[in-house]
Amino acid sequence: MTRASLDKQPHEVASMFDGVAANYDLTNDVISLGQARLWRKAVAAAVDARPAQKILDLAAGTATSSQPFAQAGAYVVPCDFSLGMLEVGKRRHPWMPFTAGDGMRLPFKDEVFDTVTISFGLRNIQDTETALRELYRVTKPGGRVVICEFSQPTWAPFRTVYTEYLMRALPPTARAVASNPDAYVYLAESIRAWPDQPGLAALLQKAGWSKVAWRNLTGGVVALHRATRA
Numbered sequence: 001m002t003r004a005s006l007d008k009q010p011h012e013v014a015s016m017f018d019g020v021a022a023n024y025d026l027t028n029d030v031i032s033l034g035q036a037r038l039w040r041k042a043v044a045a046a047v048d049a050r051p052a053q054k055i056l057d058l059a060a061g062t063a064t065s066s067q068p069f070a071q072a073g074a075y076v077v078p079c080d081f082s083l084g085m086l087e088v089g090k091r092r093h094p095w096m097p098f099t100a101g102d103g104m105r106l107p108f109k110d111e112v113f114d115t116v117t118i119s120f121g122l123r124n125i126q127d128t129e130t131a132l133r134e135l136y137r138v139t140k141p142g143g144r145v146v147i148c149e150f151s152q153p154t155w156a157p158f159r160t161v162y163t164e165y166l167m168r169a170l171p172p173t174a175r176a177v178a179s180n181p182d183a184y185v186y187l188a189e190s191i192r193a194w195p196d197q198p199g200l201a202a203l204l205q206k207a208g209w210s211k212v213a214w215r216n217l218t219g220g221v222v223a224l225h226r227a228t229r230a
């Protein structure tokens, strides 16, 4: 594989997600070998949504990542720039205030959300630091960010097996279930190119966030980063 498919422009990323929207959630369950549901539970626990809280779920896609916060009684705004993903989400959750918007220029005023969160989306945004600064801007002072993203398994033998899975088994599996298998080649490449746990923590600090911490899930296949706005 080459790095070429990683150099996608934002409109290409949006149209790639438009293309996978119909089968997106099913494909996730299959290619994560059922782990996706556990990761979502961990995100829900970290966000700890409460009634009357205002939560931004950036890169929410079909809003599967937003649903636990709404179920906990919070006011959750799913925001994404793929109209195809938003359409699928709106059909499933017509009461949610879906908002079309780019993570690098959020269509919200300063300091409006108690918590901002992003699951499996930050890696896809062209400029990570700009997105982290935008998330900071729209968060109330004292508010929090929770980021759920693929990362690096910490135990070397497991890392080797996982890398084999990403590069060899995932593309054919995706070909069997996904509507646009190329999107899952991009997935494998983008995970390999993404910063590890301390690398993302450093980017959060650089964007102004404090009290940065993370927790590994599934041995570090996924990491949950948390931070606070001063």
Ligand SMILES: C[S@@+](CC[C@H](N)C(=O)[O-])C[C@H]1O[C@@H](n2cnc3c(N)ncnc32)[C@H](O)[C@@H]1O
Pocket: 010, 013, 014, 017, 058, 059, 060, 061, 062, 063, 064, 065, 079, 080, 081, 082, 085, 101, 102, 103, 104, 118, 119, 120, 121, 124, 125, 126
């Ligand atoms: C892998 S999906 C994650 C969806 C959802 N958060 C979940 O956990 O199922 C990534 C989403 O990021 C969105 N995305 C990528 N770049 C974006 C950007 N610059 N602004 C807004 N959304 C973006 C894509 O459209 C896609 O819906």
